[in-house]
Amino acid sequence: xxxxxxxxxxxxxxxxxxxxxxxxxxxxxxxxxxxxxxxxxxxxxxxxxxxxxxxxxxxxxxxxxxxxxxxxxxxxxxxxxxxxxxxxxxxxxxxxxxxxxxxxxxxxxxxxxxxxxxxxxxxxxxxxxxxxxxxxxxxxxxxxxxxxxxxxxxxxxxxxxxxxxxxxxxxxxxxxxxxxxxxxxxxxxxxxxxxxxxxxxxxxxxxxxxxxxxxxxxxxxxxxxxxxxxxxxxxxxxxxxxxxxxxxxxxxxxxxxxxxxxxxxxxxxxxxxxxxxxxxxxx
Numbered sequence: 001x002x003x004x005x006x007x008x009x010x011x012x013x014x015x016x017x018x019x020x021x022x023x024x025x026x027x028x029x030x031x032x033x034x035x036x037x038x039x040x041x042x043x044x045x046x047x048x049x050x051x052x053x054x055x056x057x058x059x060x061x062x063x064x065x066x067x068x069x070x071x072x073x074x075x076x077x078x079x080x081x082x083x084x085x086x087x088x089x090x091x092x093x094x095x096x097x098x099x100x101x102x103x104x105x106x107x108x109x110x111x112x113x114x115x116x117x118x119x120x121x122x123x124x125x126x127x128x129x130x131x132x133x134x135x136x137x138x139x140x141x142x143x144x145x146x147x148x149x150x151x152x153x154x155x156x157x158x159x160x161x162x163x164x165x166x167x168x169x170x171x172x173x174x175x176x177x178x179x180x181x182x183x184x185x186x187x188x189x190x191x192x193x194x195x196x197x198x199x200x201x202x203x204x205x206x207x208x209x210x211x212x213x214x215x216x217x218x219x220x221x222x223x224x225x226x227x228x229x230x231x232x233x234x235x236x237x238x239x240x241x242x243x244x245x246x247x248x249x250x251x252x253x254x255x256x257x258x259x260x261x262x263x264x265x266x267x268x269x270x271x272x273x274x275x276x277x278x279x280x281x282x283x
Contacts, residue, residue, distance in 0.1 A: 001072075001073060001074075001146070001154075001157060001200070002066050002148065002154065002250055002281060003148050003151065003152045003281065004065075004102060004148045004149050004281065005281045006099070007060050007063060007064050009056065009098055010056060012053075013053045013056045014098065016052075016053035017097070017098060018096070020040050020050070020095075020096045021093075021095060021096040023036060023040060024037050024093070024095055024096070025093060030092070030136070031135040033092035034089060034090075034092050034135050036092065037088045037089070038088070038089070040096075041088060054082070057098075058082060061101060061103040062103060065103055066249050066280065067244070067245060067247055068245050068246075068247065069103070070247050070248075071103070071104045071105035071108055072102040072104055072148050073104055073105075073148075073198045073200070074107070074108050074198065074199075074200060074205050075247055075248050075249065075250060076204075076208050077105035077107060079104055079105055080103070080105065081103070081104050081105065081106060082101055083103065083109050084100055084101065085100050085101070085102055085145070085147050085149065086100055086116070086143065086145075087115075087116060090116050090127070090137065090138050091138075099149055099150070107199070108198050111197065111198070111199060112197050112198055115128055115197050116128070116143075117143070117144030117193050117197075118138065118140065118142060119143075119144050119186050119189050119190065120139070120140070120141035120142070122185055122186065123189075124144055124192075125139055126144075142186070144189060144193040144194075145190070145193060145194055145197060146190055146194045153194075154250075155180070155183070155187070156183065156187050156190055156191040156194070157177050157178070157179065157191050157194070157195070158177070158178055158179075158181075158254065158257075158258075159173075159176070159177060159178075159209065159250065159251065159254040160176050161173040161175070161213065161251075161254055161258050161262060163258060163261030163262050164261055164262070164263055173213070175206050175209040175210040175213065175251075176201045176206055178195075179191035179192060208247070208248060209248050209250075212247065212251045212252075213251050215246060216246065216251055216255060217255075217264070217265065217268070219242060219243040219246065220243065220255075220268045220269075220272065221268060222239060223236065223240065223243065223272050223275065224268050224271035226239055227271065227272045227274070228271060240278060243275075244278060244280065256269070256276055
């Protein structure tokens, strides 16, 4: 999970979103706003104008994706759903706000849909509106879900890649996400909640990250050999593009960050130091 670089929408697209949001904001109370948000979201492709606007929204979110149009959260599955980072059922005032949208996959978006948590006074308070319950706003506080559009997830999370201990012992990696060591308690709580709500350590994703580690190692080796043998700039660019088009770029980020504890990986970066500075997110 990496931070998403923001892209602006065209003015005409933003105007459509603003108009839809104004319809929600104009409702008399919170419950009516929640109802209106659901109605308008379901009908977002019902007119030619809104259909064109959301075509642009989807195209722009795809351009902002990490790697080959992969889910902003798990990086494993195709991103094909416009996701509300803060759920529209809880935050109707953010339903059509551009900065509250990202591209996600169904397996991440589904379980998260109405789960929400806040961090207040060093405690995690989870809020879940049950069916037929009173429609009340969530408690105030800092959102407990890491927002990849406004926050850097790597400040909260790290991957267990294993590595070499000071005594020389080698540990196998689990390739699970963990809260970063020595971070403040509020950040640790956000990390724990995000991992749980999004299911970031589901076995199928964990196994994919482990596989991606081997793939990145092989591609980096290929690049290092080409770099040392005097390959042309075009050849090197093609190898770089192949590597950066691979899913699970967080694994490659962590290989760079944790190379001190990964002797084999450190040796590869020493052979091709330029790879340490490759941008991983869309320009």
